[in-house]
Amino acid sequence: MCKKILITGGNGFVAKHCEEYFKDRYIVYAPTKYELDVTSLKNLRQWFVWNNNIDYVIHAATYDADPTFSDKARNRQFVNNMQMFINLTQCQDSFNRMIYFGSGAELYRGKDDVNPEYSLSKSVMTEYIKITDNNIFNLRLFVVLGEYADWRYRVPANLLCKALFDKKLIIPENKIISYIDINDLVRMIELVLNKDKLNSKVYDCIKTNVTNYDLIAKKILKVSNKNLDIELNNSLSIKSYTGNNSCFINEFENFEFTLLNNTIKRLWQYYKEHKDQIDINKFEY
Numbered sequence: 001m002c003k004k005i006l007i008t009g010g011n012g013f014v015a016k017h018c019e020e021y022f023k024d025r026y027i028v029y030a031p032t033k034y035e036l037d038v039t040s041l042k043n044l045r046q047w048f049v050w051n052n053n054i055d056y057v058i059h060a061a062t063y064d065a066d067p068t069f070s071d072k073a074r075n076r077q078f079v080n081n082m083q084m085f086i087n088l089t090q091c092q093d094s095f096n097r098m099i100y101f102g103s104g105a106e107l108y109r110g111k112d113d114v115n116p117e118y119s120l121s122k123s124v125m126t127e128y129i130k131i132t133d134n135n136i137f138n139l140r141l142f143v144v145l146g147e148y149a150d151w152r153y154r155v156p157a158n159l160l161c162k163a164l165f166d167k168k169l170i171i172p173e174n175k176i177i178s179y180i181d182i183n184d185l186v187r188m189i190e191l192v193l194n195k196d197k198l199n200s201k202v203y204d205c206i207k208t209n210v211t212n213y214d215l216i217a218k219k220i221l222k223v224s225n226k227n228l229d230i231e232l233n234n235s236l237s238i239k240s241y242t243g244n245n246s247c248f249i250n251e252f253e254n255f256e257f258t259l260l261n262n263t264i265k266r267l268w269q270y271y272k273e274h275k276d277q278i279d280i281n282k283f284e285y
Helices: 011-022 041-050 076-087 102-109 116-131 153-165 183-195 213-224 246-251 260-273
Strands: 002-010 027-029 056-057 093-098 136-140 143-145 167-173 175-177 180-181 203-205 228-231 239-241
Touching: 011 183, 041 076, 041 246, 056 076, 056 167, 056 183, 076 093, 076 116, 093 183, 102 116, 116 136, 116 203, 136 183, 143 183, 143 260, 153 167, 153 239, 153 260, 167 213, 180 183, 203 246, 213 228, 213 260
Parallel strands: 002 027, 002 056, 056 093, 093 136, 136 203, 143 180, 167 228, 175 239
Antiparallel strands: none
16 A cells, blocks of 8 residues: 655645655645645644545745745744644644754854744754654755755756856855755655664755865856856855764665766756746846
């Protein structure tokens, strides 16, 4: 019998990829926020009544008001993110296991460039699952490379699209980053969902090696065979946004990661095929 998965945040970047990856081998429910309001406990409980015997929940819905174009209220980030998470914990008797996506921002709270409300919500969730007896796990994300990423402001996607239109590759802030290919992430998710007993509550979903945005920009130019300028803002200092994947690697030691060059080649081809969907006037920088 096929296992059933609820994926929240059905229109989001990670949720779309999860739906595509799991739909052929699982019964997948991926409602949009309009179809399932996770901030409403009443609506959520009713949904589980209508759709019973759910095996797994992939909680990908998030309330992030960081982009300057966002119409979301910044002062609602902590409340709304926590409300969705708490509501799902109140429905634990309706599913067997849940994973949600933490953020590297948990590790960098208090830094000038880290959203305080968003990072606090993710930190509180992590502390909750550590001290309670539950079947909920944090797959912590840093930089995720993949199709459907918001090219308006997500740096790797933005650089790829700028190169496509022969624009200068502007990097708002060069950082040393931990990252993951979305195709690797969905495979990691499946491993965590299906293992009987997990050794950790939190897994940093990243490759072992790090990179930086300047190096990604140079790889994009090589793949695209273009000679464009790269502009580094705030180039006097380089910050880190990195994690540690040892918990995952020690538990799933034979996991193979996609090479960064192969990721960039695939994404370059994707954006070439979807060039008509990109509006250069909407670039954030």
